[in-house]
Amino acid sequence: MVEILPILLKLSIVIFMVGSLLDMGLRLNLQDALGALRNVRFVVLSVLCGFVLCPALAYLLTKVIPLHQSYATGMILLGMTPCAPFLPMMVDKAHGDMAYAAAFMLLASLVTVVYMPLAVPVMIEGLTADAWTIARPLLLFLIVPLAIGLAIQRISANVAARLQPIVKKTTGIDIIVMLVLCAAIFGKDFINAAGSYAFGTQILFFLVATTATYALSFGLPQAQKSVLTLGISTRNLGAALVPLFAIPDVDQRAIIMVAIGIPMQTIASLLAAHWFTRRAETRQWV
Numbered sequence: 001m002v003e004i005l006p007i008l009l010k011l012s013i014v015i016f017m018v019g020s021l022l023d024m025g026l027r028l029n030l031q032d033a034l035g036a037l038r039n040v041r042f043v044v045l046s047v048l049c050g051f052v053l054c055p056a057l058a059y060l061l062t063k064v065i066p067l068h069q070s071y072a073t074g075m076i077l078l079g080m081t082p083c084a085p086f087l088p089m090m091v092d093k094a095h096g097d098m099a100y101a102a103a104f105m106l107l108a109s110l111v112t113v114v115y116m117p118l119a120v121p122v123m124i125e126g127l128t129a130d131a132w133t134i135a136r137p138l139l140l141f142l143i144v145p146l147a148i149g150l151a152i153q154r155i156s157a158n159v160a161a162r163l164q165p166i167v168k169k170t171t172g173i174d175i176i177v178m179l180v181l182c183a184a185i186f187g188k189d190f191i192n193a194a195g196s197y198a199f200g201t202q203i204l205f206f207l208v209a210t211t212a213t214y215a216l217s218f219g220l221p222q223a224q225k226s227v228l229t230l231g232i233s234t235r236n237l238g239a240a241l242v243p244l245f246a247i248p249d250v251d252q253r254a255i256i257m258v259a260i261g262i263p264m265q266t267i268a269s270l271l272a273a274h275w276f277t278r279r280a281e282t283r284q285w286v
Contacts, residue, residue, distance in 0.1 A: 019171030025149015036103035074257025084234035195200030
């Protein structure tokens with residue numbers, strides 16, 4: 001039974017990634033997203049913060065803080081993968097621009113697939129997987145389900161509207177299963193990680209990444225700033241795990257570090273969304 005649990009966890013992560021991107025494709029207003037992507041400032045800041053600032057910050061923290069190499073590997077992978085699938089929910093709470101949320105998710109998914117296979121072998125010492133080994137599951141579990149969802153919506157909006165709640169509910173159930181499996185498999189390892197600087201490193205990462213992104217997004221309307229900041233303060237954990245599952249005999253502590261990102265990103269994004277909500281309400285009264 002114990003040997004089956006890791007297999008079930010990998011399967012639940014695949015379902016989570018596929019379901020999240022399929023759900024996104026089924027309800028994504030591609031025209032609105034493409035319209036938002038014409039905003040050059042927003043696109044440049046998204047790429048700069050998501051794929052330059054955050055990876056550099058994660059890498060710097062692993063050099064300054066005495067983390068075990070496997071924890072450091074997980075931290076750098078988290079730094080490379082912006083935008084959790086639940087971003088629209090956070091943007092909605094923050095009264096952000098949903099068209100820009102769709103644009104950010106689309107941009108982050110596409111850039112992640114290109115960026116990670118090139119950056120992972122360079123930034124992570126000892127991770128020997130080649131570019132195609134990393135790119136293949138990213139293409140399969142990110143781009144393909146997104147494209148299928150978009151294609152269904154393009155062919156029949158009614159079919160997409162009927163399928164989307166089913167996909168969303170299935171993915172929601174899978175998230176619960178995934179969390180239970182993580183607790184069952186890694187419960188003791190989470191406790192052991194408490195004395196390893198793992199939690200402290202992630203607190204610093206989310207604090208600096210969130211505040212720096214908001215500061216750098218000056219000049220954007222508040223509704224767009226909240227989208228960009230929330231996109232950076234959430235992480236695509238499935239994409240971060242792909243390189244670890246692509247190689248045999250990976251140190252479990254790297255997976256633990258990525259899994260710690262579940263509560264950390266949830267807290268960071270909820271706090272940011274709450275603050276943005278207050279700012280949006282204040283502006284309405286001004």
